[in-house]
Amino acid sequence: MTPTSNVSLRAVAVRRTGSLVLRNVDLDIGPGTAVAVFGPNGSGKTTLLRVLATLLRPSQGHGEVLGATLGTAAVEGVRRRIGLVGHEPALYPNLTLGENLELAATLLGGAGRAAAADVLDRVGLAAAADRRASRSSNGMRRRVEFARMMLIRPDLLLLDEAHVGLDPAAWRLVGHLVDDVTARNGSALIVAHEQDRVRPLVTRAVELVDGTVREVVA
């Protein structure tokens, strides 16, 4: 890993149920950098994000995330510095939006209810705090995920098509999150299909094709 990288992958491969999902992936992401990851369905984008989130061990190769070597116990020390917004909202369906955030804030060791109320307000959901997650729209659930990122303030922000179906105001929240992370010398990775929409948010773009990463020239 270069000393200035938040993410460094060298010849990383991931094998799932017998077949290679990622193969020979080399990727460096420096501080203050936001990278877009494009690629067709099934090209391994989500797998790449799960590897970077330390949730999936590489089958081969070497990788470091925020200074921790992937596949070692050291990743547990950096997990709290990683924020992941995936395809599916990570919410307890029968808890309210406020309670879902309160749980995260409590587990982060903060003032649960007050912190939850603060970030809910910042994502424009103060009035919907008592609404159950299962009875909220997809856009509202996404905003709650963004609010959780505001609680975590990650050094590595990973967004897996998190912007799908968002209204313009919610889309601006994505921009604010990315700006906040990069301003603190963190890094952001945004998996997306809509290149035109994501390009303004990032400094670099790569494409995943058949499990390998290629740099995209603007």
Next chain:
Amino acid sequence: MSLPRQVSALMRFELRDELRAGEVGLIVLPFAAVALLIIPMAVGIDTPLLARIGPGIYWSIVLLFGIVVTQRQSAVANPAARDMLRLLAVDPAARFAASALASTMLLLAFEIAAGGITLLLYDPTLQSWWWLVVLLPLTAAGLAMIGTIAGNIASGLETRSSLVPLMVAPVAVPVLLGAAQATEGLRVGSGILRWVLLLAIVDTVLAVAGVLTARPLEESAS
């Protein structure tokens, strides 16, 4: 954040989620009541026979429906929520303990409610009822921990829903045996201490196994 605080927070929110969903109270318990009702309907009005078989039927129902309680939606976090807890650096042992404790409380409530129905339908006579204060929580804790460990093992598998009951049933035999034999001892007035000890030992082994396997199971589930 300390492990006890993680356990406390997770258990509190898991129980709240379950109370809102009402899966145990509105679905599992009514079906268990129907199952308890079917046997007297088949046997007929043979009061001595019903009183004799009542405790055995009760514990069988507790085992069968207890598995469902331990695998309720609020205990089986969706993959995204599971990832979130991992990234929030929640200790896997805390997750195990919280889930097992929440299941224990729900199973205890289920045992008490199903026990009331058993009393009404079977009218069993026990020499001492006080032992139930020990027996019911020990059995609930044992089943809860078995269900939680089995759920962790099957986590992420497509065959989870069919695999978990198949794993739980044989492992739960010592718990069911201890509970049923202790209740039989209470019915005929013989000593039950060895059966209570069996339950306590099984619970202790399960607690140690659950804590020790929590992390490797969580890491392997990804």
